[in-house]
Amino acid sequence: xxxxxxxxxxxxxxxxxxxxxxxxxxxxxxxxxxxxxxxxxxxxxxxxxxxxxxxxxxxxxxxxxxxxxxxxxxxxxxxxxxxxxxxxxxxxxxxxxxxxxxxxxxxxxxxxxxxxxxxxxxxxxxxxxxxxxxxxxxxxxxxxxxxxxxxxxxxxxxxxxxxxxxxxxxxxxxxxxxxxxxxxxxxxxxxxxxxxxxxxxxxxxxxxxxxxxxxxxxxxxxxxxxxxxxxxxxxxxxxxxxxxxxxxxxxxxxxxxxxxxxxxxxxxxxxxxxxxxxxxxxxxxxxxxxxxxxxxxxxxxxxxxxxxxxxxxxxxxxxxxxxxxxxxxxxxxxxxxxxxxxxxxxxxxxxxxxxxxxxxxxxxxxxxxxxxxxxxxxxxxx
Amino acid sequence: xxxxxxxxxxxxxxxxxxxxxxxxxxxxxxxxxxxxxxxxxxxxxxxxxxxxxxxxxxxxxxxxxxxxxxxxxxxxxxxxxxxxxxxxxxxxxxxxxxxxxxxxxxxxxxxxxxxxxxxxxxxxxxxxxxxxxxxxxxxxxxxxxxxxxxxxxxxxxxxxxxxxxxxxxxxxxxxxxxxxxxxxxxxxxxxxxxxxxxxxxxxxxxxxxxxxxxxxxxxxxxxxxxxxxxxxxxxxxxxxxxxxxxxxxxxxxxxxxxxxxxxxxxxxxxxxxxxxxxxxxxxxxxxxxxxxxxxxxxxxxxxxx
Numbered sequence: 068x069x070x071x072x073x074x075x076x077x078x079x080x081x082x083x084x085x086x087x088x089x090x091x092x093x094x095x096x097x098x099x100x101x102x103x104x105x106x107x108x109x110x111x112x113x114x115x116x117x118x119x120x121x122x123x124x125x126x127x128x129x130x131x132x133x134x135x136x137x138x139x140x141x142x143x144x145x146x147x148x149x150x151x152x153x154x155x156x157x158x159x160x161x162x163x164x165x166x167x168x169x170x171x172x173x174x175x176x177x178x179x180x181x182x183x184x185x186x187x188x189x190x191x192x193x194x195x196x197x198x199x200x201x202x203x204x205x206x207x208x209x210x211x212x213x214x215x216x217x218x219x220x221x222x223x224x225x226x227x228x229x230x231x232x233x234x235x236x237x238x239x240x241x242x243x244x245x246x247x248x249x250x251x252x253x254x255x256x257x258x259x260x261x262x263x264x265x266x267x268x269x270x271x272x273x274x275x276x277x278x279x280x281x282x283x284x285x286x287x288x289x290x291x292x293x294x295x296x297x298x299x300x301x302x303x304x305x306x307x308x309x310x311x312x313x314x315x316x317x318x319x320x321x322x323x324x325x326x327x328x329x330x331x332x333x334x335x336x337x338x339x340x341x342x343x344x345x346x347x348x349x350x351x352x353x354x355x356x357x358x359x360x361x362x363x364x365x366x367x368x369x370x371x372x373x374x375x376x377x378x379x380x381x382x383x384x385x386x387x388x389x390x391x392x393x394x395x396x397x398x399x400x401x402x403x404x405x406x407x408x409x410x411x412x413x414x415x416x417x418x419x420x421x422x423x424x425x426x427x428x429x430x431x432x433x434x435x436x437x438x439x440x441x442x443x444x445x446x447x448x449x
Numbered sequence: 450x451x452x453x454x455x456x457x458x459x460x461x462x463x464x465x466x467x468x469x470x471x472x473x474x475x476x477x478x479x480x481x482x483x484x485x486x487x488x489x490x491x492x493x494x495x496x497x498x499x500x501x502x503x504x505x506x507x508x509x510x511x512x513x514x515x516x517x518x519x520x521x522x523x524x525x526x527x528x529x530x531x532x533x534x535x536x537x538x539x540x541x542x543x544x545x546x547x548x549x550x551x552x553x554x555x556x557x558x559x560x561x562x563x564x565x566x567x568x569x570x571x572x573x574x575x576x577x578x579x580x581x582x583x584x585x586x587x588x589x590x591x592x593x594x595x596x597x598x599x600x601x602x603x604x605x606x607x608x609x610x611x612x613x614x615x616x617x618x619x620x621x622x623x624x625x626x627x628x629x630x631x632x633x634x635x636x637x638x639x640x641x642x643x644x645x646x647x648x649x650x651x652x653x654x655x656x657x658x659x660x661x662x663x664x665x666x667x668x669x670x671x672x673x674x675x676x677x678x679x680x681x682x683x684x685x686x687x688x689x690x691x692x693x694x695x696x697x698x699x700x701x702x703x704x705x706x707x708x709x710x711x712x713x714x715x716x717x718x719x720x721x722x723x724x725x726x727x728x729x730x731x732x733x734x735x736x737x738x739x740x741x742x743x744x745x746x747x748x749x750x751x752x753x754x
Contacts, residue, residue, distance in 0.1 A: 143556025
């Protein structure tokens with residue numbers, strides 16, 4: 068019988084379908100969602116595919132419920148996921164915070180469209196990247212990945228699930244309408260070539276187990292419902308046992324753990340792709356669909372003998388500050404094209420510390436940059 | 450940047466264990482309670498202790514092991530129930546206990562998942578989730594403790610506050626009528642609907658047990674005193690006096706039409722089991738229809754129309 072979990076082989080599919088396949092391949096067995104353009108295709112694929120592998124698809128009454136349900140399913144021991152776009156992402160913020168506070172692994176795919184509010188439902192945007200970082204109230208660490216192609220939608224959804232299990236928290240796949248609706252070749256590797264991180268479970272006696280241990284740089288193993296550990300899981304500030312404790316002393320430990328587990332492991336988490344960076348005088352910093360245009364612009368400039376480079380962000384968060392810091396003294400400018408009025412550009416500007424010019428090429432949404440525009444911007448600094 | 454932070458005070462596991470009362474374990478109910486979590490935070494005269502005790506009574510009566518159950522709560526006074534029980538317990542966000550529990554119940558279909566929350570949590574901010582879970586017939590045992598106000602925040606009006614009742618946000622009397630919860634749960638599709646007061650602990654234990662016997666969405670409303678938040682402005686007296694009110698004004702009527710179950714300020718309280726039906730729950734339908742068709746490759750008898 069054919070392997071229904073990992074559809075090994077070459078496929079011609081769009082990015083949204085590739086996100087769904089990545090989830091199923093890495094073992095996602097619960098999806099809760101609510102229809103929204105341009106992410107609906109992820110849910111549609113899941114509705115058809117999850118029953119084939121014995122998983123559960125449920126369409127909830129809204130995105131608040133979808134996010135809550137995937138947290139519940141995760142505590143029930145299943146790898147779980149939802150997908151949405153801007154308006155739904157806003158609704159999910161409440162329970163994303165619960166997921167961060169309760170250290171609950173799961174994956175949220177945001178196929179970004181242009182906002183604010185209902186904005187341009189069918190057209191591209193990249194203006195939720197700061198919301199991904201700071202959207203839910205309070206402090207927490209954030210992992211967000213930005214695919215540039217359907218292939219990466221598959222690869223990074225797999226990776227997002229692995230990171231969610233390792234760091235025990237919701238992980239974001241920040242796709243966009245163009246990537247989600249681009250149909251291209253996607254190669255799904257054989258099952259044995261796929262890197263899959265399974266949930267790290269406790270083995271010690273109940274009396275020895277601290278489900279929210281904050282001592283080390285990594286989260287505690289996770290006991291799920293029925294494992295016999297009787298864990299109390301709360302969105303209140305809690306001690307290492309999970310008991311609510313309403314004091315500044317425990318708050319200090321609790322929140323610093325949530326932030327530090329990402330901060331201390333940032334170098335392990337961060338992924339970028341560098342193109343012609345060794346001798347670049349002008350570096351384009353781009354992600355998602357915009358990185359594809361930027362790559363074309365950089366290659367065109369190289370063909371004409373200009374020293375342009377591309378730093379493609381695969382992880383948006385944690386942000387690769389150290390790479391910008393290294394590049395800043397030896398480049399003339401960073402060009403940051405993004406489909407918003409300036410979001411990731413602030414991180415570039417902040418970490419360049421005035422050592423290089425930083426240029427935002429903002430589009431408010433509904434269109435992508437042209438290679439020519441980016442080439443012109445590069446040309447201004449050569 | 451450089452960071453200057455206070456020195457962390459590490460978790461002292463031994464000190465925390467020493468702080469657990471030596472008496473823990475002496476009472477037969479203690480095996481259902483998390484060590485070190487009692488005394489609870491509820492006010493004198495509050496009805497929540499009675500409801501918690503009845504829940505434990507039902508677990509004992511059903512001879513459920515604690516690992517066969519999980520409890521999910523929202524936010525509020527009732528939301529704190531989860532934290533006292535020594536089982537897998539989840540204290541979620543305000544109003545979201547039901548969708549969280551939906552995910553948990555579908556991931557662990559063999560676990561008894563109870564949702565313990567208040568009227569404000571389940572019917573104001575969480576109202577939409579409740580009606581949809583009832584419609585889907587997700588296998589959840591919902592216990593709604595109704596004290597007619599938002600107690601945790603200090604006695605504000607809620608979705609069950611009766612017309613004319615006084616609260617801190619309706620100082621001149623409530624201009625809105627309250628929800629009739631059994632009627633709403635019934636109309637939304639709950640397969641089991643009952644209401645009791647904290648004056649009816651034996652009936653309540655029995656009712657919780659009955660709800661555990663059924664696979665699907667069950668709903669039990671428990672009318673409970675809140676002398677601090679709701680009793681005082683409405684001159685209902687102490688918790689004991691509210692219990693006298695329940696004794697005098699409750700009418701047990703099994704099989705009553707839930708449409709008749711509205712509660713008015715100082716009015717009659719209809720109690721009993723109003724609905725006990727059977728229909729396949731979400732998971733059964735999903736397994737026998739959706740998964741079966743998918744695994745048959747969309748072919749054969751199970752094929753969708």
